[in-house]
Amino acid sequence: MRVAVVAGGLSHERDVSVRSGRRVSDALRRQGVAVELWDFDVAFLSRLQAHEVDAAFVVLHGGAGENGTVQAILELAGVPHSGATSHACRSAFDKAVAKARLAEAGIATPAWTALPSATFRDLGAAAVNDLLVASLGLPLVVKPVTGGSSLGVTLVDTAAELAPALVAAFSYGVDALVERQMTGAEVAVPVLERAGSFVPLQPVLVETAAGQPYDYQARYDASSGVRYTHLLDEDPDFDVPALRALAARVHEVLGLRGLSRVDIRFDADGTANVLEAAVTPGMTETSIWPMAIARAGLDLGQVCLELSRAATVPQPS
Numbered sequence: 273m274r275v276a277v278v279a280g281g282l283s284h285e286r287d288v289s290v291r292s293g294r295r296v297s298d299a300l301r302r303q304g305v306a307v308e309l310w311d312f313d314v315a316f317l318s319r320l321q322a323h324e325v326d327a328a329f330v331v332l333h334g335g336a337g338e339n340g341t342v343q344a345i346l347e348l349a350g351v352p353h354s355g356a357t358s359h360a361c362r363s364a365f366d367k368a369v370a371k372a373r374l375a376e377a378g379i380a381t382p383a384w385t386a387l388p389s390a391t392f393r394d395l396g397a398a399a400v401n402d403l404l405v406a407s408l409g410l411p412l413v414v415k416p417v418t419g420g421s422s423l424g425v426t427l428v429d430t431a432a433e434l435a436p437a438l439v440a441a442f443s444y445g446v447d448a449l450v451e452r453q454m455t456g457a458e459v460a461v462p463v464l465e466r467a468g469s470f471v472p473l474q475p476v477l478v479e480t481a482a483g484q485p486y487d488y489q490a491r492y493d494a495s496s497g498v499r500y501t502h503l504l505d506e507d508p509d510f511d512v513p514a515l516r517a518l519a520a521r522v523h524e525v526l527g528l529r530g531l532s533r534v535d536i537r538f539d540a541d542g543t544a545n546v547l548e549a550a551v552t553p554g555m556t557e558t559s560i561w562p563m564a565i566a567r568a569g570l571d572l573g574q575v576c577l578e579l580s581r582a583a584t585v586p587q588p589s
């Protein structure tokens with residue numbers, strides 16, 4: 273089988289994607305797959321036309337690789353790709369759209385408002401900020417509506433922190449999401465869908481060093497001291513089967529395919545709230561998805577090969 277691993281790209285998460293791409297390529301090669309490592313750049317289309325591959329495995333993070341652009345180009349060119357379709361990627365990557373779909377399906381997600389930067393300019397930032405605090409309360413979180421790797425995400429504990437947090441989010445895009453801050457534990461649930469059914473991967477409890485946010489550095493610097501604990505079904509503190517079922521439901525409601533990672537955070541009252549679903553989860557040495565694969569006794573290359581093969585089977589439309 274010949275697979276093009278698409279990694280790199282021009283997003284803020286290029287470095288992470290390059291690391292993910294290298295890892296997936298090595299794992300696939302160990303399975304005897306003929307791998308080509310493709311960047312998403314100006315030469316992408318000519319590579320696509322010049323090379324015969326059976327499938328593409330997209331490990332781009334942020335931007336074009338997660339918002340459905342790369343998937344759309346692959347679909348136009350008739351190249352099967354692992355993971356969600358371009359349409360599903362687009363709505364999952366837009367946190368405001370994804371949250372609305374989850375809420376409509378009865379899935380708990382932190383209360384939120386999404387606003388473009390122009391609103392703050394046109395109506396006056398101070399007045400809009402006051403409304404946000406009066407309506408959503410404190411503490412809050414501000415983040416870009418489309419983004420990833422915690423870039424532009426700020427935890428806002430006081431009203432005075434709201435304005436600079438919005439400025440930070442707007443440096444990543446024109447829309448900001450302002451949502452209630454969940455103060456309970458953080459859990460990421462890796463999802464693997466094989467032949468239409470879900471493989472039970474164990475949720476991972478993410479614990480940062482005291483008082484530290486789960487930011488870019490915490491996520492990708494192995495020395496950041498973040499603790500990842502695989503939760504077993506019989507865990508005394510978490511209803512792990514319910515968390516796994518919730519992640520599978522999110523994957524379904526958002527129309528995802530193959531693989532995803534569902535980020536969940538508990539509210540102070542113990543409710544599991546869904547923050548987002550990542551359609552091309554990180555595959556680096558510190559990433560949760562491959563950690564859970566290894567923990568389940570599965571081989572990353574074998575799983576990526578299966579996902580690539582599954583992509584070549586025509587989907588019912």
Ligand SMILES: Nc1ncnc2c1ncn2[C@@H]1O[C@H](COP(=O)(O)OP(=O)(O)O)[C@@H](O)[C@H]1O
Pocket residue numbers: 382413415419420421422423425451452453454455458485486535537547548
């Ligand atoms: N509503 C929230 N309450 C508490 N923490 C949050 C909230 N939203 C985001 N965070 C923190 O910020 C991190 C990144 O946010 P997330 O929405 O998953 O965006 P992304 O991973 O795409 O950057 C989360 O893993 C979590 O640690």
Ligand SMILES: [Mg+2]
Pocket residue numbers: 421422535547548550
């Ligand atoms: Mg996340």
